[in-house]
Amino acid sequence: MNEAELLFTQALGCDRAALYFNKRGSLNSRQAAFVSTALKRRIKGEPIQYILGKTEFMGLEFKVNKDVLIPRPETEILVETAIKIVRKFVALAKGGQTTALWPASSQVRKLRILDIGTGSGCIAISLAKFLPEASITATDISDKALETAKENAKFNNVEDKIVFLRSDLFESLAICDMRYAICVCNPPYIAAGEIDNLQPEIKYEPRIALDGGKDGLGFYRRIIKEAPDYLRDNGILIMEIGFGQAQAIGDIFRESGNFKILEIVKDYNNIDRVITAKRGRKE
Numbered sequence: 001m002n003e004a005e006l007l008f009t010q011a012l013g014c015d016r017a018a019l020y021f022n023k024r025g026s027l028n029s030r031q032a033a034f035v036s037t038a039l040k041r042r043i044k045g046e047p048i049q050y051i052l053g054k055t056e057f058m059g060l061e062f063k064v065n066k067d068v069l070i071p072r073p074e075t076e077i078l079v080e081t082a083i084k085i086v087r088k089f090v091a092l093a094k095g096g097q098t099t100a101l102w103p104a105s106s107q108v109r110k111l112r113i114l115d116i117g118t119g120s121g122c123i124a125i126s127l128a129k130f131l132p133e134a135s136i137t138a139t140d141i142s143d144k145a146l147e148t149a150k151e152n153a154k155f156n157n158v159e160d161k162i163v164f165l166r167s168d169l170f171e172s173l174a175i176c177d178m179r180y181a182i183c184v185c186n187p188p189y190i191a192a193g194e195i196d197n198l199q200p201e202i203k204y205e206p207r208i209a210l211d212g213g214k215d216g217l218g219f220y221r222r223i224i225k226e227a228p229d230y231l232r233d234n235g236i237l238i239m240e241i242g243f244g245q246a247q248a249i250g251d252i253f254r255e256s257g258n259f260k261i262l263e264i265v266k267d268y269n270n271i272d273r274v275i276t277a278k279r280g281r282k283e
């Protein structure tokens with residue numbers, strides 16, 4: 001739906017088809033006030049998703065507010081990549097084959113997935129929804145983001161499948177001695193100095209969700225360094241990457257000596273958007 005359709009379907013409490021095909025009179029005063037206030041906020045640059053308090057991601061509805069990044073369509077590519085990888089292993093395991101990630105002997109166990117920097121919970125919740133085999137841990141450093149993510153998990157009926165944890169990257173997981181088959185992450189990746197030059201809408205989003213340090217790569221360095229301690233042998237790290245970052249992030253992976261890059265997936269604008277890498281065996 002375009003922004004006008006989003007606004008009017010919310011004001012009228014109807015779907016898109018009804019907007020065009022149902023005969024309606026004028027807006028009542030409550031509806032008119034909603035539209036008027038929403039337009040004033042939008043003209044100032046506030047994203048439509050914050051005004052409506054919700055957005056769609058992977059065909060699911062998510063509550064959003066100023067404590068969480070608005071889920072982006074590009075991030076659906078990360079989710080689809082993770083789903084594809086998991087389904088491949090599940091199919092092999094169901095065919096009786098032992099796979100590196102999910103040995104046939106442990107088929108009864110859930111496949112453990114870790115989502116770092118969950119924000120609204122969009123990645124973790126989508127994976128929980130589409131992958132019945134998965135058990136998910138989702139972390140964020142922001143308590144307020146975690147509150148919203150928990151609400152979204154409940155709204156999408158997957159609260160039983162996800163453990164939410166406040167953590168600075170992997171820090172709170174250190175005591176658990178848990179290894180994950182897959183770690184997904186859409187880290188903050190905008191260079192600090194560039195944030196103020198971006199479109200006005202971005203300034204409404206939490207800076208902590210955007211700021212990737214001086215060159216935008218700070219989180220990749222930390223994650224690639226720390227992830228091996230939390231991934232199983234052959235475990236897979238899947239990360240969203242920013243425009244023009246593929247080469248530098250590839251170098252960080254290579255220099256770590258702990259990962260083999262599997263794939264760089266492009267988005268619909270032909271931009272490198274998701275990188276997947278396999279953790280080598282533990283020494």
Ligand SMILES: C[S@@+](CC[C@H](N)C(=O)[O-])C[C@H]1O[C@@H](n2cnc3c(N)ncnc32)[C@H](O)[C@@H]1O
Pocket residue numbers: 068069070071072075116117118119120121122123139140141142145167168169186187188189208209210
């Ligand atoms: C780019 S947003 C991604 C949010 C969500 N996963 C998505 O894809 O829409 C990055 C998230 O990382 C969180 N974050 C920032 N620094 C962090 C840290 N040191 N440890 C854990 N999470 C962090 C932010 O609060 C934010 O929710």
